[in-house]
Every structure is written in C-alpha cells, then in structure tokens.
Amino acid sequence: MSVRYTINLSCASKDCNREFEKKDLYVCDYCFGPLEAKYDYEKIKDDLSIDKIVSREKNMWRYKELLPLDGPPTVGFDVGYTPFIKAKNLAKELGVKELYIKNDGVNHPSLSFKDRVVSVALSKAKELGFKTVGCASTGNLANSVSAQAAAAGLESFIFIPSNLEESKIIGTSIYGSNVIAVNGNYDEVNRLCTEILGNHNWGFVNINLRAYYSEGSKTVGYEIIEQLGWKAPKHIVVCMASGSLLTKIYKSVKEFENLGFVEANGTKIYGVQAEGCSPISTAVKNNWETFKPVKPNTIVKSLAIGNPADGINAINLLTSIDSYAEDATDDEIIEAMVLLAETEGIFTETAGGVTLAGAKKLIESGRIPNDESIVLVITGNGLKTQEPLVNKISKPFIIEPRMESFNKIFN
Ligand SMILES: Cc1ncc(COP(=O)(O)O)c(C=O)c1O
Ligand SMILES: [Zn+2]
Numbered sequence: 001m002s003v004r005y006t007i008n009l010s011c012a013s014k015d016c017n018r019e020f021e022k023k024d025l026y027v028c029d030y031c032f033g034p035l036e037a038k039y040d041y042e043k044i045k046d047d048l049s050i051d052k053i054v055s056r057e058k059n060m061w062r063y064k065e066l067l068p069l070d071g072p073p074t075v076g077f078d079v080g081y082t083p084f085i086k087a088k089n090l091a092k093e094l095g096v097k098e099l100y101i102k103n104d105g106v107n108h109p110s111l112s113f114k115d116r117v118v119s120v121a122l123s124k125a126k127e128l129g130f131k132t133v134g135c136a137s138t139g140n141l142a143n144s145v146s147a148q149a150a151a152a153g154l155e156s157f158i159f160i161p162s163n164l165e166e167s168k169i170i171g172t173s174i175y176g177s178n179v180i181a182v183n184g185n186y187d188e189v190n191r192l193c194t195e196i197l198g199n200h201n202w203g204f205v206n207i208n209l210r211a212y213y214s215e216g217s218k219t220v221g222y223e224i225i226e227q228l229g230w231k232a233p234k235h236i237v238v239c240m241a242s243g244s245l246l247t248k249i250y251k252s253v254k255e256f257e258n259l260g261f262v263e264a265n266g267t268k269i270y271g272v273q274a275e276g277c278s279p280i281s282t283a284v285k286n287n288w289e290t291f292k293p294v295k296p297n298t299i300v301k302s303l304a305i306g307n308p309a310d311g312i313n314a315i316n317l318l319t320s321i322d323s324y325a326e327d328a329t330d331d332e333i334i335e336a337m338v339l340l341a342e343t344e345g346i347f348t349e350t351a352g353g354v355t356l357a358g359a360k361k362l363i364e365s366g367r368i369p370n371d372e373s374i375v376l377v378i379t380g381n382g383l384k385t386q387e388p389l390v391n392k393i394s395k396p397f398i399i400e401p402r403m404e405s406f407n408k409i410f411n
Pocket of ligand 2: 011018030
C-alpha cells in the first residue's frame with residue numbers, strides 16, 4: 001500500500017481525543033487513556049468497495065485499508081476468514097430463532113482470535129524496525145506471538161503467569177521463543193513487562209504496539225457482516241478480558257455502516273466475564289462509571305485480567321448503547337462448553353464457555369429477544385484448556401478386547 005489510510009494515533013478516552021504520531025506509543029501522556037488508530041475514511045471510501053473486498057483472498061487482510069499499516073502487510077496471510085456457522089441445534093436448545101457462531105477457535109496458526117491482533121502487531125513491528133517482539137499474556141496471545149514470530153523470523157520474549165494450562169505453555173515453548181513464566185497473576189506480569197520495556201527496544205504487541213494490535217480484532221466484525229451476506233446482526237455476544245475485543249467488534253460494525261457497506265441494524269453487543277474475574281460486568285451491572293480491579297479466581301485463565309486496560313472504554317460503550325454485561329460461574333461455564341460441543345460439535349476453551357453461558361442468561365432474562373439474529377463469538381479452542389474438564393465429563397467405557405466384554409455394556 002503506497003497510499004496511507006491511517007492518519008495518526010488519538011486518545012480513546014471520552015472527551016480527550018489528543019493526537020499522537022504513529023510510533024510505538026501506547027498511552028496518552030495527558031490522561032493515561034489508551035491510544036487508537038485514526039483513519040482517513042474519505043480516502044478509504046474512495047478506494048475500497050465490497051466488490052474489491054470480495055475479489056481478494058479469504059484472509060483478514062482483505063480489509064487491509066481499515067488496518068493501521070503504512071506499508072503492505074508482511075505477517076499472517078492465512079489468518080482469519082474463520083467459519084461462520086448457522087447453529088440450528090443450539091438455537092433450538094436456547095429457544096431462539098436465528099443463531100450463528102463465529103468460530104475463531106480454529107483460526108490459523110494458533111487456534112484463537114489472537115492470531116488476528118498478532119498479525120497486525122508483527123506487521124507493524126517490522127514496519128517500525130523492531131527485531132525483537134514480545135507480550136504479556138494469559139495464554140492465547142503467548143501461543144500466537146511465539147508462532148507468528150517464529151514464522152516471521154523475529155526473536156520473541158513471552159511473559160506468562162506460571163500457573164497457566166499445560167497446553168498453553170507447551171504451545172508457546174515449542175516455537176523456540178524465550179518463555180518467562182512469572183510467579184504472579186497477569187496484572188503483575190503486565191506491570192513487569194512495562195518496566196522491562198524501559199530497558200529494551202522491543203515491540204511488545206499488547207503494550208507499546210497495542211494501538212495497532214487491538215485494531216486486528218475489528219476483522220472479526222467485518223467477517224461476521226460479510227459472512228451474513230453483508231448484513232449486520234441484531235445482537236453479538238463476546239467474552240471480555242481487557243475489553244478490547246468487544247469495543248473493536250463494535251467499532252467494525254460502525255465503520256462498515258459509515259462506509260455504506262452495510263445497512264445500520266441497531267446492532268447491540270454484550271460482554272461476558274467469568275464471575276471470578278468480572279470487573280467490567282460488575283461495573284456495568286451496578287451502573288458504575290469505572291471498574292474496581294479484582295484478584296482473579298476462576299478456571300478461565302485466558303480471561304483472568306483483574307485490571308483491564310480497555311475496561312473503561314468497554315463500560316462506556318455498553319452503557320452508551322444501552323446494552324448489558326453478564327457473568328457466569330465456573331460450573332455454568334463448563335456446562336456451556338459441554339452444551340456447545342453436544343449441539344454443534346464445537347470444542348471451545350473456557351472463554352467460549354463464558355460467552356455461551358452469558359448469552360444463555362441474556363436470552364433467558366429477555367435482554368436479547370428470542371426472535372432476532374444473534375451471533376456468539378467463540379474465541380478459543382478447547383484442546384488448550386482441558387484441565388477443568390477432568391472428572392467433569394463422562395469417562396470412556398473401559399472393556400477387554402472381547403465381544404462379551406462389549407456386550408456386557410451395549411446389548
Ligand atoms: C480466548 C480468548 N477470548 C477472549 C479474550 C478477551 O480479549 P480482550 O482482552 O480483548 O477482552 C482473550 C484474551 O486473552 C482470550 O484469550
Ligand atoms: Zn487522553
């Protein structure tokens with residue numbers, strides 16, 4: 001891309017809007033709010049059309065004008081365009097008319113929506129000249145940064161809480177990254193990484209490259225609209241950790257409306273958290289303007305962020321569109337993982353269980369009407385979080401290698 005569609009970075013805090021250069025800056029030095037990429041939408045309108053998008057390869061870069069690079073993308077050509085499924089069996093179970101699942105649990109290369117944000121962040125890291133990248137992660141980001149950095153020929157430093165699921169640790173170390181397991185929770189890991197950045201000229205995807213990284217989540221929303229036949233759904237349900245994904249999916253819907261790619265449909269988005277780590281949903285439910293940081297205590301390690309970076313923006317968004325947030329207990333989350341598997345054949349991780357368990361409550365309470373289109377965003381893969389299911393689901397029948405042994409059980 002020789003034409004530049006990203007103008008600069010601007011502060012995303014309500015009523016601040018200060019502007020910054022397109023560098024590895026991540027926080028407004030006036031109000032400490034998160035920074036966000038700002039685009040020249042007039043230019044995008046002139047250059048981008050539905051026909052153009054449709055003619056491109058089926059990956060997240062088909063929307064590249066709406067992603068914050070100044071040059072062509074260099075990382076992640078097989079990321080995105082994940083399955084969009086009409087979930088008839090689950091719809092019946094939940095008593096709703098029109099239900100879809102956006103399944104990012106099978107994203108490439110690391111089986112979560114994080115592959116999208118990392119593709120943008122590493123492309124930007126290369127553009128800015130970083131040779132070393134890294135992240136503070138609750139697991140899925142670790143998997144994706146280490147995988148994509150390996151493929152992109154970048155050195156990586158990955159910081160995780162030491163108590164993560166085994167699959168998430170092995171699924172990071174396999175790529176040859178420098179993996180540092182910290183005896184602390186994610187918020188402590190993140191704080192340490194911010195300090196480390198003071199001494200090293202590295203590109204940490206979710207810290208000093210966060211303004212670019214977070215934009216990658218918009219492609220979930222673009223794809224939902226495209227895969228629905230260029231229609232916006234009425235309701236989208238998504239789980240929250242930092243709250244970034246939620247705000248960016250909503251932004252993507254608004255962008256497509258403003259570009260005239262889709263008719264406005266009054267789309268509402270809802271955020272769900274695990275009860276053991278629910279600073280954002282608690283604030284929304286209590287009508288608070290801000291959240292109280294918490295110490296996470298839940299099986300959902302991928303969403304265990306007690307001090308969410310985009311929490312205030314998520315609260316502002318949900319209240320400004322008169323939407324709502326929910327939370328779910330660990331048992332409800334496991335029940336929802338099993339329900340999704342048994343009805344739609346999709347094995348999601350604990351975070352996907354949060355989304356479905358919350359959606360169920362929002363439907364039962366009537367906040368989401370049962371006769372309107374609903375999309376559940378399933379963000380991660382169940383093969384990575386098997387521990388909480390041990391002794392919670394049925395065990396195999398154990399038999400001897402003889403007919404009578406089989407017949408004893410099934411005849
Ligand atoms: C599987 C999964 N889903 C959702 C999220 C939430 O993302 P966000 O921090 O953008 O709210 C995460 C965050 O790590 C995740 O790993
Ligand atoms: Zn600001």
